[in-house]
Amino acid sequence: MIPIAIGFALLLWELASRWSGLPAFILPSPAAVFNRTVRAIQDGTLIRHTLATLIEVLGGLILGTVSAIILGYGLAKSRTVERFLSPYIVASQSIPIVAIAPLLVIWFGPGRLSKIMISALIVFFPILINTIVGIRSVPDDLRDLMRSLLATRWQIFSRLEVPAAMPVLLGGLKVGATLSVIGAVVGELVGANEGLGFLINIGRGVYDTTLVYTAVIALVALAMTLFSLVVLLERHLLAWRDTGEPKL
Amino acid sequence: MNPTQDLLRADNISLTFPNGNGGLHVLDSISLEVSPDEFVCIVGPSGCGKTSLLRILAGLLEPSSGQVVFSGERLARPQRRIGFVFQQANLMPWRTAHNNICLPLELAGIAREEKQDRSRSLIELMGLQGFEEMYPRDLSGGMAQRVAIGRALVHEPDVLLLDEPFGSLDALTRERMGEELLRIWKAHRGTLLMVTHSIPEAVLLADRVIVLSERPARVVLNLEIPIPRPRSIDLTYTEEFGSLAAQIRGEIRVNVD
Ligand SMILES: Nc1ncnc2c1ncn2[C@@H]1O[C@H](COP(=O)(O)OP(=O)(O)O)[C@@H](O)[C@H]1O
Numbered sequence: 354m355i356p357i358a359i360g361f362a363l364l365l366w367e368l369a370s371r372w373s374g375l376p377a378f379i380l381p382s383p384a385a386v387f388n389r390t391v392r393a394i395q396d397g398t399l400i401r402h403t404l405a406t407l408i409e410v411l412g413g414l415i416l417g418t419v420s421a422i423i424l425g426y427g428l429a430k431s432r433t434v435e436r437f438l439s440p441y442i443v444a445s446q447s448i449p450i451v452a453i454a455p456l457l458v459i460w461f462g463p464g465r466l467s468k469i470m471i472s473a474l475i476v477f478f479p480i481l482i483n484t485i486v487g488i489r490s491v492p493d494d495l496r497d498l499m500r501s502l503l504a505t506r507w508q509i510f511s512r513l514e515v516p517a518a519m520p521v522l523l524g525g526l527k528v529g530a531t532l533s534v535i536g537a538v539v540g541e542l543v544g545a546n547e548g549l550g551f552l553i554n555i556g557r558g559v560y561d562t563t564l565v566y567t568a569v570i571a572l573v574a575l576a577m578t579l580f581s582l583v584v585l586l587e588r589h590l591l592a593w594r595d596t597g598e599p600k601l
Numbered sequence: 602m603n604p605t606q607d608l609l610r611a612d613n614i615s616l617t618f619p620n621g622n623g624g625l626h627v628l629d630s631i632s633l634e635v636s637p638d639e640f641v642c643i644v645g646p647s648g649c650g651k652t653s654l655l656r657i658l659a660g661l662l663e664p665s666s667g668q669v670v671f672s673g674e675r676l677a678r679p680q681r682r683i684g685f686v687f688q689q690a691n692l693m694p695w696r697t698a699h700n701n702i703c704l705p706l707e708l709a710g711i712a713r714e715e716k717q718d719r720s721r722s723l724i725e726l727m728g729l730q731g732f733e734e735m736y737p738r739d740l741s742g743g744m745a746q747r748v749a750i751g752r753a754l755v756h757e758p759d760v761l762l763l764d765e766p767f768g769s770l771d772a773l774t775r776e777r778m779g780e781e782l783l784r785i786w787k788a789h790r791g792t793l794l795m796v797t798h799s800i801p802e803a804v805l806l807a808d809r810v811i812v813l814s815e816r817p818a819r820v821v822l823n824l825e826i827p828i829p830r831p832r833s834i835d836l837t838y839t840e841e842f843g844s845l846a847a848q849i850r851g852e853i854r855v856n857v858d
Pocket residue numbers: 618619625627646647648649650651652653654
């Protein structure tokens with residue numbers, strides 16, 4: 354089904370580029386983009402910049418996820434911590450990340466660190482919320498069971514809270530995985546000297562639209578790969594769950 | 602009564618849950634005792650505080666006043682020697698039946714071989730052979746509750762507290778599980794304290810039935826069931842059974858009116 358869908362989209366694209374009368378720097382043909390992609394692979398540019406973005410994305414995803422889980426766990430366990438911190442968290446979420454991206458580039462420099470920070474920030478919130486929801490969803494009766502069996506704090510965490518929160522947490526991670534790519538690219542568009550966002554800026558600057566398309570395709574592939582990895586992880590970790598749900 | 606004979610005793614337990622207007626008075630100076638190897642059932646109207654009482658007896662909930670005495674000592678926190686079976690099977694959905702049963706041993710740091718031995722004998726006792734590797738979502742209600750009882754028995758507690766363990770099962774499965782419980786009790790011995798809302802079930806299973814009133818719950822009847830064992834389900838049609846059940850029902854009704 355998927356190859357047919359892709360083939361059909363390519364056909365439409367080819368027809369549109371031929372019959373619409375739009376100049377090639379607006380809508381290049383699939384063949385032209387394909388040739389440009391092959392060239393970018395052969396001269397090493399595409400690999401280099403994809404790798405740069407990948408590193409930023411993974412860095413942001415890991416940093417954002419780990420810090421959100423730690424803070425989320427604290428918020429879920431303590432009403433005091435929650436009451437104290439949630440106004441700041443909610444306020445911080447009303448700042449559009451695109452608007453403060455330039456600020457972060459100023460603070461952390463034009464290198465990878467600023468992209469990792471932007472990516473981590475955008476990943477942070479959904480994972481935080483899902484951690485809180487996940488930990489709060491642990492049934493009281495299972496907590497009572499663990500208490501009646503004299504479970505230690507660590508045992509309650511590792512044998513009850515982690516597995517019980519896992520489905521919700523992985524849901525957050527799926528969202529986070531795609532957002533992390535957006536974060537890194539936003540950072541690169543603001544100011545960078547490598548990465549797929551940087552490549553898009555270059556292509557636009559020299560009217561090499563085919564290069565822009567190439568970079569966008571690489572970004573889509575990157576985001577989809579990341580998402581699929583989380584789905585695989587989910588299938589592995591949640592094998593105990595009903596499998597009747599739609600697979601994505 | 603000689604106090605050293607009790608295994609588990611409640612002395613004047615009262616419980617009030619804090620709420621907006623003066624608190625919800627749930628238990629009103631409840632005293633009861635359970636002797637070793639006795640099977641006691643508690644019946645009472647729904648919402649009267651049976652679950653709360655059981656949680657107090659398990660050390661999971663602090664009473665507002667009064668105390669619980671277990672094996673001659675004041676109970677301040679949960680004990681491994683007190684097992685608890687919840688109203689819903691309360692299994693961990695990410696663990697297989699076998700791994701659910703092993704949980705108490707795992708938490709207690711029991712060595713692998715002993716764990717295997719004990720869980721295997723429990724699986725046999727509960728009639729769960731062939732279901733070991735199934736996840737809770739694939740188990741019927743009755744099977745899930747068997748796993749839950751197996752889990753509560755695996756570390757051989759002195760007392761087993763059961764909170765309406767068959768409440769969510771259909772009538773036939775429920776009868777079946779009652780018989781199973783008697784069989785297990787006979788095989789294992791041990792002390793059982795079970796909450797139920799079924800009067801016939803209580804009379805059929807128990808040595809003694811304790812009847813609680815509407816909230817705030819008091820003990821309104823403490824009735825020995827002198828029917829000899831083994832008891833079969835056919836007993837429910839005898840006159841003696843009928844009059845015992847009627848006595849309990851009458852007490853509940855009087856206190857509702
Ligand atoms: N943790 C709690 N906080 C406040 N009220 C509670 C709590 N647990 C139970 N209750 C209330 O106490 C009453 C008795 O509950 P419960 O012990 O579950 O009764 P039963 O098991 O007899 O149905 C109910 O009205 C219930 O709403």
